[in-house]
Amino acid sequence: MSQLLYTTQAWSRCMSLAQRCSSMRNLRATHAVFVTSGVHLNTYAVSKLIAFCALSDSGNLPYASLLFEQTQTPNLYIYNTLIRAYYRSSEPHLAMYYFHLMLKQSGLEPDNYTFNFVILGCVNCSCLVSGKEIHSWVVKNGLVLLDAHVQTALVRLYAECKVLYDARKVFDEIHQRDVIQWNVLVNGYLKCGLASEALEVFREMLVCGFEPDDFCVATGLAACANLGALWQGKWIHEYVKKRKELKSDVFVGTALVDMYAKCGCINLAVEAFEGMRKRNAVSWAAMIGGFAAHGYATEAFHCLDRMQVVDGLRPDGVVLLGVLMSCTHAGLLKKGKSLLENMKTQYGIVPKHEHYSCVIDLLCKAGQLEEALQLIRRMPMKPLASVWGALLSGCRVHKNVDLAELAVEELLQLENKDSEEEAGAYVQLSNIYLGARRNEDAVRIRKMIGERGTKKTPGCSMVEVDGKVNEFVSGDVSHLHRAQICAMLELISADLLQD
Template identity: 40%
Template sequence: MAAEGLGVFRAMFMDGVAPDAVVLTTAITACAQAGALECGEWVHRYVERSAPGLLGDAFVGSALVSMYAKCGCLEQAVRVFDGMPERNDYVWGTMVGAFAVHGRAEEDVSCLDRMAREDGVRPDGVAVLGALSACAHAGKVDDGLRLLREMSRRYGVAPGHEHYACTVDMLCRVGRLEDALSNIYLDANRKDDARRVRKLIGSRGIRKVPAYSEVEVDSVVSSFVADDQAHPQRVEIWEVLRLLADQMGGELDEGETMAELS
C-alpha cells in the first residue's frame, strides 16, 4: 500500500497540485513504511524549498524524524528534531521511538527526563513505552525492568498492558521466556497463574516469532527475516558481512556460515 500511496503522491506533482501538511505527512510516512529513503529525502528537500514553515509542524516534523530513523539515518533524525522550533509530547514521543528503533536505550531514558527540562512536556505512556522498547532492542534488561518498576513514581504513568507486553518481549529476546510471562503474574500477586504459565511453556516449547527488517538499495526494497535461509542474495550478503567483519577486526564463523548457505 505504501508504494501505491507514493505513486498517487507523484501524480499530484505531475498534475500541478501542491501538497498540504496532511499529504506531506502521509507521503513521508509511506516512505518510512517502504524503506524508500531517497524518496523521503526528496520530500524533505521539497518542504525546505517550497514550504519551510511546515518543518515546524508537529506532524510533518515527526514524520521526517520517524522516516529517517526507520531508514537507518538516526543522526539526520536528530538534526530534524533539534531544528524544530516547538516540540510537544507527540514530537518527543516520536524521537523516543526513533532512538528505540536503534536500541539506544540510554538516549531514550534521557529523553524522558529532557522532555520536562527543555520543553515542559511530561512523558506519557507512549513515550515510556518507547524507552522500554529501546531497552528491549539493546538487551538492557536490568534498565528496562528498573524503568518498569519506577515509571509510576518518576513520571506519574501507571504501567499498562502494553508496557508489560514490551517487558515480555524484552525478556524473550534474551531467552527468558519463562520469566517474561510468569513474573508478570507474580508482580500482580497471581501465583497460581504464574505456575500454570511455567508448566504451559515447558509442555509446548513456545518460541518467539522471528522479526524482519526492510532496506532500500538502488530504489529496490528488500525484506530480511531473522535467521533467513531463503533470501536470493544471501551469498552476496554474507560476503559483505565477512568484509565488514574483517574491517572491524572481528570474525564470522566460517563453518556455520557455509553450512547455512549450502
C-alpha cells in the first residue's frame, strides 16, 4: 500500500531531511515535503518528526502533539516519546493523559520504557494516587523484578511523595540494586527532614559493598550538615580522600564546605574550600553562607570580590543573599542597605523577596523599626510571613507594641500562612504584651490560642557526642541521661554566676 503512495526516491529524500533537522523551521519545511510526497501517512516516518519536536532542545512539544493527532495509527514508540517528553515538561500530568489514551484507543501493551516515563510523570506532578495505579500495572506485568529503571522510578515516586515506608518496601524488594537506587532512597529521607535515617541508609550502602557516587556522597554530607554530625562528616571526608574522582569533584567539595560551616568549623570549611581545584557559583555561595552564619561579614565581602576576580564568576541572587545575611549577623546596617540598593545596577540582579526580608531583619535588629516598615511598604512584591515575622521579632526586642499589633494583623491576613506561623505570631504578641506589662492583653491572647487549639511545633536542637547525635525537644524529659545533663548544666550555671 505504501509503495503506491510515494516513491523510493521520495522516501529517501524525506528520511534524509528528517535526519538533518536542526530547528523547527527546518522541521516544518520537512513536514510539508512529507505531506506533498505522501510520506506523512507512514507511522515510522512521522515518528522521526515527533521525536525531534518532543525531545530536541530545538523542538516544540505542542507541535509534536499536533503531529500525533494527525497520525492514523500511532505506534508504541510514538506514545513513549510523548509520555517521556511530557513527564520532563511543565505539564507532567499530560504524560498520564497519553498513557491512558494508549490503553483506551490503541490496544498497545505498555513496555518497561512506558512505565518508567509515566511513573516519573506522577513524580513530577506529585500524583501519588495515579502512581499507585501504575504500580499495580507494573506488578501485573512482572516488571518490578526485571527492569532497574522502573524499580528506581517507583522508589523515587514514594520518596518524593513522602511515603517513605512504601519507598523502603519497594527498595527492599529489589534483588539487584544499583547506586542510583541507593541515591534515591538516601535523598528521599533527607528531603523529608529525616537526616539521621538518611545517614543510616548511607552507612548501610557502604556495608553492602556499594561505592557511592558524587551525588550520594554530597547527600550524605548534607545529612551530616543538617544533624551537626561533625565526626561522621569527617569520616566521610576521609573516605573522599581515598577516591581520586571524588576528591576533585566540585559538588563533593562544595558539600564539604557546607558541612564544616554548619557544624561550626569555619576554619575547616575554609581549608576545604581553598583545597578545591575547581569552584562554581554554588561553591562560593556555600563559603559566603558559612562566613555569614559565623558573623564574618568582612570575609564574606572579600569572597564576593574574589569570585569575580579569581574565577571570573558573576554573583547570583543566592550569593548576594549570603552576603546580606553576613551583614545581618554582624550588624553592618549601612553595608547591607547599600548592597540591596545597588544589586541591580552593580550585579544585574533584581532583588527578590528574600533579599528584602534579610535587610528588613537587619533594620529591625538595629532598632530601626519605622524604617523597616517603610521598606516593607516600598517592596515591589507582596510581603510574606518572613518579613512580618522579622518586624514582629524586632518589636519584641525593642518593645514596640503598636507595630507588633500591626505585624500580627498583616501576618494573619496572608493567604498562604500555616497554623504554625499563626501560633508563633500569637505567642510572640503575648510575650510582647507581658514585656510591656499589659498582662490582661497577654492573658487574652493566651486564652484565644487555647480556644482555637492552635499549636506551635516545639523547638528542637541536636548535638553530636562521640559520633552519636543526641536530640533535645522542648518539654521532652525522656532522654536517657537527662539527670546527668541537668546536673552538669547546674554546675556550669553556678560557675558562670561566680565569675
